[in-house]
Amino acid sequence: MSDDSIRSGRVQKAPENFLSRTGIKEVFAESKKGRRDFIRNAFAAAAAGVAAPVAMAQSNPVPSEGGDSNILNLPEHATGLGQGVATEGYGKPSKFEANLQRRQSPGLTQTTQSSVSFAPLQSLFGIVTPSGLHFERHHQGWWDIDPSKHRFMVNGMVKKNMVFTVDEIMRLPSVSRFHFIECGANTAVEWGNVAVPTVQYTHGMLSCSEFTGVPLITLLELAGADLKNGKFVLAEGGEGSSMTRTIPMNLITSGEVIVAYGQNGEMLRPENGYPLRLVVPGVQGVSWIKYLRRVEVGDKPYSSKDEAIHYMDLQPGGQHRQYSNLQEVKSVVTTPSGGQVLLDKGFYNITGLAWSGKGKIKRVDVSADGGRNWRQARLETPVMSKALSRFNLNWVWDGKAGILQSRAQDETGHVQPTYQQLRAVRGTRSIYHNNAIQSWLVQENGEVKNVQVS
């Protein structure tokens, strides 16, 4: 695509009420009849009060007064004195960003303490999730724990059972790495059919942060762990649920599993396990034990509640896949996506996220016709192992209905499956590990909807 064909698709500018509701109705009634160019006239006319030239009118046309009042009339912030330093000791987002919130999916759970909140992926940039918007999953509520009273214990098949204070953990050599964390049940409600409207609810149990901490192997070696016979490690939380999970030894001996205290340059947020959490790259979030109080080295797996009742994948024959841990290759277009509205034809940047629990993302392809034809997207740097990667692709919307999809491939060669492929082997009742290709229907009226295609 040449850049000559790229024209701005933004027509409407804030404040949004410069078109009357009847005006909007008229516009879209006309557009339904296929007279898309009418939109340009009508929008431009409404904004300018005169008939504007046709042919891809500008999204911010010159008003009849000869200039934009936002330019001609200097605002208060250009003519007055602003606020002083440290007005906010810990800065907050602009008040105009208040729509970005982590949200519960109505009806999903009966309590807020055993529940989940979803990150607003539709409005995030790049690969890092702001810590305050990081998705939450609590099993028995969250706590803000005094770090001076928190302890970490290593026991089991070790030469010496040991305890560490948080001070001591923070004295040890540390690493800082970017990793995604995805709940094993992300996209769970979509196994059988479309159930929720936006990417926040379909894919929002996904976040990515820079984590800082001590490789778990350092602490196991300090305690003299028997890594020859001790093939399994149990990690245990210190809060009410005292979550336990069996952690894959491969990822510990490779140095990837981290006992983390840092997240995006500051300490972990309480909702994310302050002061210590386990980081298990590539593995579903339930293994990233929060409020981590203990690890035990053993010679057998533990079959904990979330390995023997939940977080198992029900297969068509009635068997459950147990100890299914990895988050396989997956991607999703975050803009345009379900619940959004495109206000005009023209240029858009299709953007989204790709990730794999098995390594780096190798490529992402994007389709605008429901998977018939594909174009390779640009992968933005950095592309890191077991971290979110951001992809972008230029797109000129012609005003016709289309179905957007993205398809990721990781460095092991594994390609993200279609729903048909996934259901053919795993059925529709698995709950966990749904990594199918997501479809967004862009309607002629600009409204985007979550769909599944046959």
Place this chain on the structure above:
Amino acid sequence: MSKFRNAIMGLALLALASLGAAQDGKYPGVGRAATPKEVAKWDIDVRPDFKGLPAGSGSVAKGQEVWESKCAQCHGVFGESNEVFSPLIGGTTAKDIQTGRVANLSRSDYPGRTTLMKVPTVSTLWDYINRAMPWTNPKTLSTEEVYAVTAFMLNLADIVPENYVLSDKNMADVQARMPNRNGMSTQHAMWPGKEFGSLSKPDTANKICMQDCRPEPKVASLLPDFARNAHGNLAEQTRIVGPQRGADTSRPETKAGTPPSTVTAAPATVTKPDNNEAKAVVASLGKYNCTACHGMDKKVVGPGFTEIAKKHAGKVDYLAGKIKAGGGGVWGQIPMPAQALPEADARKIAEWISKGAGK
């Protein structure tokens, strides 16, 4: 000069000290040995081979007592409740106990999946009840109570008889009767490592195709119109600047081409006047676990606070008494246990409810 000499001496001593410590370990001064008492308090996990299981026992009868006072509020008298958490009991048969496979799991028309339909190991139940139950007071059951509650659940599922006493001696026999003990598989490629003899090749094999990859797609599934606003107004859930807006789902999408009205410029910030007194009470509802069973406006296990407010407006003493003493039969089958919070706080909550339970 002497200062300088001292500094040199100091450095030399430091060097010696670090050499000495290096023999003790790589990171001297970091961590210490855990005492047996400390390990015993925290190392509470129980494995499927029963490593970690403390000696003890508990009867089905005792389990029923514990169940009714501490578990039934959330799980139902027979473990059937779906009000707060997924049902625990049901869906298993005598034949499942023989085969070790729950037949209903292979039926796609069977409505639910209870805990007993899934769990292959008694150790898992014991471990979890011991570490995390009751939900609002985890780790407060005695060893006998944990055995007893486990026995009661197993009896509800007809795995052990009514007069059974579950113990560390017979738990293996019971585990051999678990209805879904043969229902697990590790034949998948989602465990990183060879410990389970897992597969290394993933179970899906999509290919990179770029042109004419499939026939014209048809929309097979989308949200029905009545669910348009089920997740709240999407216009208020998207940034107000950028290449798109959120759809105003508070209005229906008209059949003849939707005018996709979008959100107003100002985000939906809640700017109600501060009511610090009410705020403090609402915060205490979380602290005392009231919200585990009561919603603000809706019934969860017990009635919502505004529902109580409507029925008992102005009755501060009555409400304070009910909070402290518990009660039952007013709002439904499941009784509310007596609550151990300070009298003054119970009274504040009662006053707040009596005035309408506003935020």
